[in-house]
Amino acid sequence: MVEVFLNRIATAVPRHEVHGAFRAFAAGQVTARDRALFARMDARAEIARRWSVLEPSEPEGSGTLCGFYRAGAAFPTTRARMARYEAEAPALADAALARLGFAAEASRVTHLVVATCTGFVAPFLDRHLVERHGVPRGVERTLVGFMGCQAAINALKTAWHIVRSDPGARVLVVSLELCTLHLQGSSALEQLLCFLLFADGCAAAIVSAEPAGLRMEGFSSVMLPEAAEMITWRIGDDGFDMTLSGLVPITLAHALPDWEKGMLDGLPAAEVDLWAVHPGGRSILDAVEHGLALHQGALAESRAVLRDHGNMSSATVMFVLAAMMRRAQAGQRGCALAFGPGLSAEAMRFRVA
Known part of the structure; x- marks a missing residue:
């Protein structure tokens, strides 16, 4: 039986730290009835920092957030959110690959598995990675989409099966999520708590039969x-x-x-x-x-x-x-x-x- 290894992982986040801005915006939308409960849940969240592709350009506590969300007005359409995803996702993936030291081995990659549940565009991130990073054009590509927070495990499982069936395979696994593009405008406590929790990030990994990791x-x-x-x-x-x-x-x-x-x-x-x-x-x-x-x-x-x-x-x-x-x-x-x-x-x- 072929042994399969998760050799290494590199991670990247956008440059905008938004935790304070997101908390202040959500607090401004809470109804008087829920204010005390919201404050308790905020205090118990145990989150100090979060990162987003959205820049918090407005003063904390104002009626707007990152120029993208506005209290009392319609939040962005799905089309607008997907356009922002398409514009922002490639650079974040590039940052993760740079930290992975991917340039030295791009030509060796035989399979590419991308996991995401926050953006869908075609041509997608897989094509960008091939064009930008010198991955062979014949690379076999798989998208693990819309499986939520567990999708990275499914992506690693896919890579595991690939290497077990082909010991010479070298699989690049990329998991990229821009969760902050999907916050919803509502005074409902359940929705506002999302402003206390979700963030953006990307991880890239190599899976192969090489005995390391x-x-x-x-x-x-x-x-x-x-x-x-x-x-x-x-x-x-x-x-x-x-x-x-x-x-x-x-x-x-x-x-x-x-x-x-x-x-x-x-x-x-x-x-x-x-x-x-x-x-x-x-x-x-x-x-x-x-x-x-x-x-x-x-x-x-x-x-x-x-x-x-x-x-x-x-x-x-x-x-x-x-x-x-x-x-x-x-x-x-x-x-x-x-x-x-x-x-x-x-x-x-x-x-x-």
């Missing part, structure tokens, strides 16, 4: 049919509409013990050294910690990524893995775990090479 040992998937509407992601006239139920954390906490055996191929959670969990929010991480009875500090990298970057949808778990690879020790076992629409979960088992 993380050995990818297997994947698992699970869906909760009774929770199908707890996380939804639908395309509307005014951007992409997300539903994120407040019941998600407690549902995960109760479901994870039943998932544990299949997710870890029979290994008890206590014997897993490294946990790269998608930080969908502080309450999600608390739920995973509780549901799997993890020791305090087990999700340190996930909490640090949440603090410094917020929730960047599918790219976020790659940021966690990148941070983990910098301190992991040879032989340690690990699990990457992310959640998405459904309610569903994707997991990747790995061992440090």
